[in-house]
Amino acid sequence: MIKANVYSSSKHRFLYCRSFLCRRSFVRSLDEANVSSLITSIKSCISISLCRLIHCKVVKTVSYRHGFIGDQLVACYLRLGHDVCAEKLFDEMPERDLVSWNSLISGYSEKGYLGKCFKALSRMMRTEMGFKPNEVTFLSMISVCVNGGSKEDGRCIHGLVMKFGFLEEVKVVNALINLYGKSKDLASSCILFEDSSVKNLVSWNTMILIHLQNGLAEEGLVYFNMSRRVGYKPDQATVLAVLRVCEDIGVVKLAQGVHGLIMFCGFNGNKCITTALLDLYSKLGRLEDSSTVFLEIASPDSMAWTAMLAAYATHGYGRDAIKHFELMVQCGISPDHVTFTHLLNACSHSGLVEEGKHYFETMSKRYRVEPRLDHYSCMVDLMGRSGLLQDAYGLIKDMPMEPSSGVWGALLGACRVYGDTELGIKAAERLFELEPSDGRNYIMLSNIYSASGQWKDASRIRNLMKQKGLVRASGCSYIEHGNKIHKFVVGDWSHPESERIQKKLKEIRKKMKNEMGFKSRTEFVLHDVDEDVKEEMISQHSEKIAMAFGLLMISPMEPIIIRKNLRICGDCHETAKAISLIEKRRIIIRDSKRFHHFSEGSCSCRDYW
Ligand SMILES: [Zn+2]
Ligand SMILES: [Zn+2]
Numbered sequence: 001m002i003k004a005n006v007y008s009s010s011k012h013r014f015l016y017c018r019s020f021l022c023r024r025s026f027v028r029s030l031d032e033a034n035v036s037s038l039i040t041s042i043k044s045c046i047s048i049s050l051c052r053l054i055h056c057k058v059v060k061t062v063s064y065r066h067g068f069i070g071d072q073l074v075a076c077y078l079r080l081g082h083d084v085c086a087e088k089l090f091d092e093m094p095e096r097d098l099v100s101w102n103s104l105i106s107g108y109s110e111k112g113y114l115g116k117c118f119k120a121l122s123r124m125m126r127t128e129m130g131f132k133p134n135e136v137t138f139l140s141m142i143s144v145c146v147n148g149g150s151k152e153d154g155r156c157i158h159g160l161v162m163k164f165g166f167l168e169e170v171k172v173v174n175a176l177i178n179l180y181g182k183s184k185d186l187a188s189s190c191i192l193f194e195d196s197s198v199k200n201l202v203s204w205n206t207m208i209l210i211h212l213q214n215g216l217a218e219e220g221l222v223y224f225n226m227s228r229r230v231g232y233k234p235d236q237a238t239v240l241a242v243l244r245v246c247e248d249i250g251v252v253k254l255a256q257g258v259h260g261l262i263m264f265c266g267f268n269g270n271k272c273i274t275t276a277l278l279d280l281y282s283k284l285g286r287l288e289d290s291s292t293v294f295l296e297i298a299s300p301d302s303m304a305w306t307a308m309l310a311a312y313a314t315h316g317y318g319r320d321a322i323k324h325f326e327l328m329v330q331c332g333i334s335p336d337h338v339t340f341t342h343l344l345n346a347c348s349h350s351g352l353v354e355e356g357k358h359y360f361e362t363m364s365k366r367y368r369v370e371p372r373l374d375h376y377s378c379m380v381d382l383m384g385r386s387g388l389l390q391d392a393y394g395l396i397k398d399m400p401m402e403p404s405s406g407v408w409g410a411l412l413g414a415c416r417v418y419g420d421t422e423l424g425i426k427a428a429e430r431l432f433e434l435e436p437s438d439g440r441n442y443i444m445l446s447n448i449y450s451a452s453g454q455w456k457d458a459s460r461i462r463n464l465m466k467q468k469g470l471v472r473a474s475g476c477s478y479i480e481h482g483n484k485i486h487k488f489v490v491g492d493w494s495h496p497e498s499e500r501i502q503k504k505l506k507e508i509r510k511k512m513k514n515e516m517g518f519k520s521r522t523e524f525v526l527h528d529v530d531e532d533v534k535e536e537m538i539s540q541h542s543e544k545i546a547m548a549f550g551l552l553m554i555s556p557m558e559p560i561i562i563r564k565n566l567r568i569c570g571d572c573h574e575t576a577k578a579i580s581l582i583e584k585r586r587i588i589i590r591d592s593k594r595f596h597h598f599s600e601g602s603c604s605c606r607d608y609w
Contacts, residue, residue: 042072071103078107109140142175151183170198181210208241217248282311285561285588310342315595316604318350344378356382377406384414385608405434424448439470477546478563491540504548559586
């Protein structure tokens with residue numbers, strides 16, 4: 001027994017000595033191989049104490065210049081947020097060269113320190129050696145300007161780029177094009193692009209993206225077509241950008257065209273692209289196409305599985321979402337917090353209370369995913385939808401973290417549906433604190449008041465909103481026909497087919513009254529006016545005009561797909577249900593929250609949204 005103990009302690013000492021000796025030998029003979037492994041450890045270093053330890057070793061053994069170890073240490077200190085140590089080391093380092101300055105500037109740039117970047121740049125150019133910035137310097141400077149600079153800062157760097165003759169460097173030019181695009185100066189981007197003699201595919205991709213980001217998706221598409229014409233073969237970045245363009249434009253035919261291109265260019269094996277395509281179809285209301293794309297993915301990864309789950313969730317196909325989730329787990333894919341957000345969302349969008357509660361409980365126990373704010377929002381929404389308002393409020397009070405605006409918003413939404421003014425006020429008060437400038441919360445509370453006939457309080461909230469200078473976005477609906485998107489606003493007579501649309505609207509209303517005894521749900525008119533005026537106001541909502549247009553123009557074989565910027569009102573929802581029954585049409589409306597699939601007189605949301 002004693003022997004064993006002695007042995008174990010001596011063994012322990014031996015191991016310690018050996019590692020010590022190893023370190024001694026390492027100190028004595030620091031060759032190239034050691035330096036490169038030291039640099040690797042600096043690059044992957046994640047703790048400040050380890051960084052200091054390596055620093056000590058470097059001080060004792062090598063010169064800072066050896067393999068640029070000093071520069072790497074500066075970068076490491078900056079990365080770990082110890083700016084003072086980085087700056088001290090930088091100032092102590094003898095023989096600083098351009099690489100040293102670049103590693104300091106790029107470290108600052110990654111941290112978003114705009115002022116420090118400019119200071120370091122001017123110090124660098126004013127040193128005795130008079131270092132001239134190079135491509136690396138400019139890329140760091142442009143990147144910090146993109147993330148936090150003003151247009152003037154960018155222009156200043158552009159000037160230096162010209163002065164030092166770097167307009168022939170394609171990476172620098174591309175970064176400048178992006179810089180101007182991000183600061184909403186597309187004209188400057190275009191001039192740079194047109195004048196550049198060194199364009200490459202990245203330049204074209206950048207032009208597509210910055211137009212998209214500035215709300216000019218069609219222009220982005222023009223650039224894409226031009227790049228094809230001059231002979232560029234799209235890469236992954238191009239296709240992903242064009243898929244985003246398609247989402248923005250919203251024309252299904254266009255998405256189908258890009259789908260064809262994906263097959264033609266052999267990108268159908270690229271999971272990143274097919275997942276984005278699946279997501280696009282879902283956003284355009286084509287859930288069947290999403291699921292076809294998903295089934296064609298050879299061995300879907302967790303991104304693809306989750307994207308398909310999200311599609312089922314926003315379309316309100318809760319049962320399919322659950323089936324999909326169980327299949328995903330069976331296939332050995334571990335769900336993460338994003339997966340659970342979509343799963344709980346799916347349960348909530350379809351009113352599957354028990355299932356939702358089950359997954360909320362098992363997510364941490366079985367899958368080791370701790371519930372986050374998003375998951376609590378889903379649960380509040382789910383309980384609220386079933387009228388369990390007090391339970392939802394109880395869950396909020398028991399939350400281990402501070403409830404977010406999403407959580408209170410879900411409760412306020414439920415209070416609106418169930419007309420619980422008292423709890424609604426509580427939720428709204430918290431929301432006004434958390435998001436004082438979000439007009440939607442004021443509208444929702446004012447709606448709760450007006451639905452219960454408290455007109456004075458409703459108008460008080462609306463006045464409060466006005467005082468704060470918040471305006472209500474006006475509702476508009478979009479529908480695709482003839483490769484074009486048609487936009488309608490409330491009471492819209494601007495469309496060339498307005499006469500026919502209004503005639504159709506009247507005809508449907510009459511049919512609905514005669515065949516189904518349909519009565520307008522005028523409680524959704526939020527003004528204190530006479531009933532017949534209310535009925536006239538509500539009959540001109542943009543989605544109703546879009547539905548009438550769809551009935552006239554879209555083939556009975558195809559669903560009528562409408563996009564709406566705001567939440568659909570109760571009367572339009574009832575109307576869509578009625579039309580789906582009497583006209584035997586499928587209607588899909590995507591509002592600001594989700595998709596509603598109307599057919600045979602009912603909606604996939606089961607009347608809760
Ligand atoms: Zn409406
Ligand atoms: Zn619905």
